[in-house]
């Protein structure tokens with residue numbers, strides 16, 4: 001499907017947009033042709049008795065079909081596999097143990113996908129199951145393959161229906177929550193808008209029900225979140241609460257994808273036509289351009305294999321000077337990695353960046369040892385991490 005030229009404005013109609021970041025209003029409509037990732041949480045797909053809410057699945061399938069007719073590419077990220085597997089296995093509540101969660105997800109995913117497929121096909125939409133693991137986004141060659149799969153599905157007019165492949169995820173190697181998965185998928189497909197549908201009307205100043213808590217309708221920049229109390233405790237069936245949604249919005253917005261957190265009850269009000277009512281959900285403006293996928297992959301999806309400690313001057317050169325990391329700034333190295341590995345770069349106060357290291361840990365160790373002994377170091381001229389291979393980490397991340 002052809003894409004509308006919506007990249008400059010985050011895929012939204014300009015509405016009352018003054019054009020300046022400081023006074024930008026919330027957009028009033030979805031731009032024609034915007035590519036939209038819709039994530040539906042477990043809390044929105046399950047009934048109080050634990051079964052799948054087929055009415056909700058039908059509504060979202062119908063909205064997806066309508067959006068496709070209006071020219072949008074739609075990618076659905078669905079939770080609910082664990083929740084859908086509990087009752088058939090005779091489990092009364094969500095188990096803690098990984099193997100039981102995986103058993104539930106294995107049973108539930110088939111059920112969940114069958115329901116989506118039936119609902120989508122009733123509206124003439126071809127649904128495609130895509131189950132991802134952390135490896136698929138952490139290993140660059142997998143990442144490229146997955147992106148090609150999404151491109152093929154979208155160009156053939158199918159709607160990818162994505163979940164984590166919970167049955168094979170391990171404790172150490174799992175995406176953990178579908179809000180994060182939805183942010184990574186948004187980046188993979190260069191989405192214009194990410195819609196996180198949940199059981200609450202967007203982000204509130206504090207957990208709804210807290211005295212004085214009120215909904216926030218528009219987040220223009222991360223600083224707008226100061227003072228907002230976000231809890232990781234969600235519904236009975238959900239994972240991560242509002243914390244993972246705000247993290248997902250932050251990741252997506254930084255890579256040019258506007259994000260809307262809203263109640264699944266308001267899905268029709270938001271997605272049945274181009275209009276985006278101002279008093280529904282929370283809209284997060286994009287905070288950066290659609291970034292080259294390589295940099296975002298380095299920052300949010302890759303698995304660092306080691307750490308390079310740097311002095312204050314090097315940390316400043318990376319963060320303020322926007323420079324490459326050079327050998328003289330390196331003070332120590334940890335981990336056993338080959339050249340080409342992703343590493344965290346840690347300054348005296350915190351982890352400042354993540355990047356692809358052009359030397360192995362052993363080569364860096366040799367340089368450091370020679371420096372300590374006052375003997376000539378091997379004659380390396382290449383930067384340790386080139387600026388093009390480097391992504392800065394936000395202040396809150398890392399050490």
Ligand SMILES: Nc1ncnc2c1ncn2[C@@H]1O[C@H](COP(=O)(O)OP(=O)(O)O)[C@@H](O)[C@H]1O
Pocket residue numbers: 040041042043044079197198199200202203204205206207208228229230231232233234235236237238239240241242243
């Ligand atoms: N500041 C906040 N604003 C809105 N909701 C919040 C906030 N802090 C915590 N929450 C909780 O987050 C829950 C949604 O998260 P979760 O149950 O994980 O949903 P999902 O299953 O849709 O991913 C809401 O039910 C709400 O109680």
Ligand SMILES: N[C@@H](CCC(=O)OP(=O)(O)O)C(=O)O
Pocket residue numbers: 040041042043078079080081082083105163164166176177178179237238239240241
């Ligand atoms: N992959 C899991 C979803 C985990 C998750 O993040 O759930 P939720 O917080 O409801 O989006 C499942 O399908 O049950």
